[in-house]
Every structure is written in C-alpha cells, then in structure tokens.
C-alpha cells in the first residue's frame with residue numbers, strides 16, 4: 085500500500101502542471117497609492133473570462149503610469165458630474181483589474197472580486213479586465229508590455245481556473261462596438277500566437293514571444309518611441 089502511494093506521488097508531477105507563477109513585476113495598489121471608493125457588494129462576481137483592452141489613447145510618455153492611473157481613477161469617481169448620459173455612471177474604482185505600462189510593469193487596479201466597468205454594452209460580470217496603456221491602432225505595444233500581458237494572463241487563468249479559450253479581447257466580448265485592443269495587438273489573437281505563448285508559460289516554459297512585422301496600413305512606431313504629436 086505504502087509503495088503504491090509513493091509511486092503515485094512520484095508520478096504526479098508528470099501529469100499535473102504547476103500553476104503559472106505570479107508575475108514578478110506587479111505594482112500593488114498600496115505601492116502606487118491607489119485611492120478607490122468602496123464598491124457595493126452586489127457588484128461581486130466570479131471570474132470566467134480574461135478580457136484584454138488597450139487604453140485607446142496615444143501614449144507619448146508625457147505622464148508617468150502612476151499619474152495616468154490616478155487621473156483615470158479620479159475621473160471615474162467624478163463621471164456623474166462631468167460626463168453626459170449614458171457615460172455619467174459612477175465608477176468607484178478603476179474600470180480594469182490590471183493595467184500594463186509601456187515599460188512592462190503591471191499595476192493592480194480594481195480588486196478581482198468585483199466586476200469591471202465599460203462604456204460598451206456587454207455582460208460585465210465574469211470578466212477580469214486587463215488594460216494595456218496606449219493606442220495600438222496608432223502605435224505598437226512594446227515587447228515588455230506583450231510579455232507582461234502573456235505572463236499575467238497565464239497566471240490569472242491558472243489562479244481562477246479559466247480556460248485558454250476564454251482569454252479574449254474587448255472586441256470579442258462586444259463584437260461590432262469597438263476596435264479595442266487595437267490592430268497591432270489584436271493580431272496576436274487572430275493568429276493564435278497569444279494563446280500559444282500563454283500555454284508555454286502554463287507549461288513552465290519560457291514564452292517564445294516574437295513581435296510580428298508592422299501590419300500593412302498598421303502602426304510602425306513602438307509605444308516607447310512615440311513622441312508627442
């Protein structure tokens with residue numbers, strides 16, 4: 085009996101893959117001095133998808149990622165005063181759960197136990213929202229940003245038992261209503277490469293992330309090189 089048990093234990097690592105590790109470059113809410121308002125309990129949800137976004141705003145390095153986050157968070161809380169319907173809903177915290185800076189740092193946003201926010205119509209409950217700073221219809225994600233998106237998605241998928249096929253983008257969640265996350269990032273979902281890279285991390289390998297050549301009619305400049313226009 086004991087021998088059988090030991091044999092089973094010895095074989096286990098060959099079958100069960102170890103969970104993808106938490107990315108080492110996460111900046112916690114405490115570290116960037118997040119200042120959210122309380123989120124009501126009725127907005128708690130169970131994550132079923134990882135949904136990727138871009139900010140949709142050209143990143144020109146004119147502010148730090150920390151300033152960008154503080155501004156977005158403050159704006160969300162003031163929406164009822166400063167925005168027109170239907171955009172005037174109150175956002176107590178950042179609309180996304182994680183936000184990835186051009187240098188690859190991953191900032192914590194809204195706690196994962198609460199559903200996100202959006203200005204497009206789709207079922208918000210169940211989504212873990214990951215936003216990449218920048219506009220990938222006008223600039224290209226940096227290699228560091230791509231790698232962080234892959235490692236974060238792999239870790240979240242394992243931690244929340246989300247299948248690789250349920251890692252998607254905003255335009256997959258809300259077809260026809262947005263071009264988010266931008267052509268030069270969406271290409272890696274079209275090609276299946278993003279999913280491959282995630283699975284490499286989940287299998288304990290180094291992801292073989294190779295950015296593609298600029299798309300025909302797509303942006304050429306990488307986000308870290310974009311100058312103010």
Ligand SMILES: [Zn+2]
Pocket residue numbers: 136137138254262264265
């Ligand atoms: Zn989006």
